[in-house]
Amino acid sequence: MELTFIGSPTRIVPIEEATGVGQARRVAQQVAVDAGFDETDSGRVALVTTELATNVLKHAARGEMHIALLPGHGAQGVEVTAVDRGPGFNLADCLPDGYSTGGTRGEGLGSVTRQADVMDMYADSRGAVVMARMYPKGHGKADIRFGATQQRMDGESVCGDGWALAVRGNLVSVLVVDGLGHGHAAEEAARAATETFVTRAFDEPVALMAAMHDAMAGTRGGAAAIAHYAVEQGSLRYVGIGNIAGTLLALDTSRGLASHPGIVGVQARRPQPFDFAEARGKLLVMYSDGLISRWNARDYPGLASRHPGVVTALLHRDFNRGRDDVTVFAMALGANA
Structure with a gap:
């Protein structure tokens, strides 16, 4: 495989109120279009972005969504990352559907896991970083670490x-x-x-x-x-x-x-x-x-x-x-x- 990629500034969307969730979704969908995603795969990006941004608002009150175009093996992808300074959480507890720290149904991270090709996070008392990467259908193993x-x-x-x-x-x-x-x-x-x-x-x-x-x-x-x-x-x-x-x-x-x-x-x-x-x-x-x-x-x-x-x-x-x-x-x- 051969690729060459010049990076560009990460698109950072503040999440401080409900309008920020919609803005993050629109930015991520546009990046997906730029990456060549079809309507179905762009919909996955929109869903993941909405879930992560909503979680920031519910559980940390404020934070940011970082959105970027990615090079990958055979395809470009989209990365969306929720960044906050909230109370943090335990990954093993939060991934199963039904777990929630905010009184909601607790389906968010489980849904993200199913829709994303790559997902990882780090959380402690200083806050949480939750990253999801998506690639077009058929390129689920495109990720470069x-x-x-x-x-x-x-x-x-x-x-x-x-x-x-x-x-x-x-x-x-x-x-x-x-x-x-x-x-x-x-x-x-x-x-x-x-x-x-x-x-x-x-x-x-x-x-x-x-x-x-x-x-x-x-x-x-x-x-x-x-x-x-x-x-x-x-x-x-x-x-x-x-x-x-x-x-x-x-x-x-x-x-x-x-x-x-x-x-x-x-x-x-x-x-x-x-x-x-x-x-x-x-x-x-x-x-x-x-x-x-x-x-x-x-x-x-x-x-x-x-x-x-x-x-x-x-x-x-x-x-x-x-x-x-x-x-x-x-x-x-x-x-x-």
């Missing part, structure tokens, strides 16, 4: 961050880039990097970084990090310049991924690649400096085993600075791309 949450700075019409994912056979290539500052000039710099990436995604990472440096010359430049994962070998090569942070997470350990100082496109020395021979089974997390870096996976027991789409939404909820563009990317480094 990655997640990405991106948001432009408040007041800006464009996002100065970018991310991209490419898969070719047993090699996976990931880019996260942060154009310096924010607004249109930052977006121009990030776009120069992502456009270069899609044409050369499987070049050796140091050479790819050099090509992006050349492409970003004349822009204000930015920070960038590239990760190559070789599926068969289970090895990771990482190259970063600037303030893109990265880490490899396991259930009981974490390892930071170093970046070199500099500004891609302006002034940067040839970076040294970092190789990790035993990356299989770990969770790769990369993020721009719109996310506070002082988070610790130990504060979220079991998080590293959750679907990466849950991880990125949770980190965005709890550590978004709120005064810059922000991108969080995560990928499970397993035996299958």
Whole structure:
């Protein structure tokens, strides 16, 4: 299988009153149409979105729905994620129909499980993140175990961050880039990097970084990090310049991924690649400096085993600075791309 996908900002719909449920449903249906869903599959997306948004309103009083277009094996999909700071709940208790913490019939999450191709969640006293992914009929196994949450700075019409994912056979290539500052000039710099990436995604990472440096010359430049994962070998090569942070997470350990100082496109020395021979089974997390870096996976027991789409939404909820563009990317480094 081969694919190349450039990410875009996550559509975030506030859920604070009943009108937010309808707005989230309409946004999700439009994303489903963009993904090529037919009327029946678009209806599944609408149902799941309505159930999750309604649950937020009933059980947490307020929250958000995150909606995104996804690349998948042979088809594009739709991801809808409910994010709240409510009282949390126990997954095993809530999935069976008939269980409810809010005096309702308790059919919501059971219905979501039946309609979604992929579902996962994380809940504790700080709130809940419930993610569902849907693909067109016949593509129920299209899911790639990655997640990405991106948001432009408040007041800006464009996002100065970018991310991209490419898969070719047993090699996976990931880019996260942060154009310096924010607004249109930052977006121009990030776009120069992502456009270069899609044409050369499987070049050796140091050479790819050099090509992006050349492409970003004349822009204000930015920070960038590239990760190559070789599926068969289970090895990771990482190259970063600037303030893109990265880490490899396991259930009981974490390892930071170093970046070199500099500004891609302006002034940067040839970076040294970092190789990790035993990356299989770990969770790769990369993020721009719109996310506070002082988070610790130990504060979220079991998080590293959750679907990466849950991880990125949770980190965005709890550590978004709120005064810059922000991108969080995560990928499970397993035996299958």
